[in-house]
Amino acid sequence: MGAMEDEVRLIRADLEEIEELDGPCELLRGRLEGTPVVLAKCGIGKVNAALAASAMVQAGATSIVFTGVAGAVASELGIGDVVVGNKFSQHDADDTAFGNPIGIIPGEPPFWEPNPDLSAAVLDALRELEEPRGHQVVAGPIVSGDQFIAQAEKVAWLRATFGASAVEMEGAALAQAASHLGVPFAVVRILSDSADGDAVADFPAFLNDAAHRGRDLAHALAKQAPRT
Numbered sequence: 369m370g371a372m373e374d375e376v377r378l379i380r381a382d383l384e385e386i387e388e389l390d391g392p393c394e395l396l397r398g399r400l401e402g403t404p405v406v407l408a409k410c411g412i413g414k415v416n417a418a419l420a421a422s423a424m425v426q427a428g429a430t431s432i433v434f435t436g437v438a439g440a441v442a443s444e445l446g447i448g449d450v451v452v453g454n455k456f457s458q459h460d461a462d463d464t465a466f467g468n469p470i471g472i473i474p475g476e477p478p479f480w481e482p483n484p485d486l487s488a489a490v491l492d493a494l495r496e497l498e499e500p501r502g503h504q505v506v507a508g509p510i511v512s513g514d515q516f517i518a519q520a521e522k523v524a525w526l527r528a529t530f531g532a533s534a535v536e537m538e539g540a541a542l543a544q545a546a547s548h549l550g551v552p553f554a555v556v557r558i559l560s561d562s563a564d565g566d567a568v569a570d571f572p573a574f575l576n577d578a579a580h581r582g583r584d585l586a587h588a589l590a591k592q593a594p595r596t
């Protein structure tokens with residue numbers, strides 16, 4: 369799954385035996401490295417990610433990997449580094465009026481965790497691809513909300529409140545949906561900006577680089593997946 373055209377276009381270009389499916393977003397079935405895959409371009413935001421997760425499972429997906437870009441939150445990470453989510457929260461969920469901490473949705477767990485085996489496989493593949501290129505690859509908390517963050521004060525708040533490594537707009541919604549659907553998931557985010565005053569300029573300048581790196585990861589994962 370990706371949210372934007374640049375997050376999926378090169379993966380789509382490499383798909384074979386493409387079949388277009390009806391769904392709430394662009395949804396394709398095909399083969400990558402001989403492995404059957406479903407590719408979804410979900411669109412931006414939490415609701416779109418949740419809808420796409422459901423549609424992908426209906427289309428036969430047995431695990432879901434999101435690849436895309438995010439803003440850096442951890443101070444030791446910078447543009448080009450890669451975060452694989454190990455904990456997901458929705459920073460814009462607010463039930464504090466009823467005494468819950470910020471980020472909690474009543475009836476939902478305090479945060480979501482990805483499938484450990486899938487995340488470990490994704491981390492291994494990324495380390496092989498990205499470390500020789502000079503990029504850090506880390507496992508860390510990802511926070512999501514229906515907000516593009518472009519303010520240093522908000523970044524400091526996300527770091528202090530959630531211990532976040534990266535901020536984006538879909539991962540925690542995929543996490544919530546995948547946990548309800550019972551499907552393993554992982555989220556990979558290549559850092560396109562620092563979610564500060566420069567983010568609006570940095571973000572579009574980085575998308576082409578992210579597109580190539582997302583494609584490389586998709587190929588590496590498809591090569592090791594069961595070929596049924």
Ligand code: ADE
Nearest residue numbers: 437438439516517536563
């Ligand atoms: N995706 C990439 N950069 C982002 C940011 N700064 N805020 C939210 N989502 C993003």
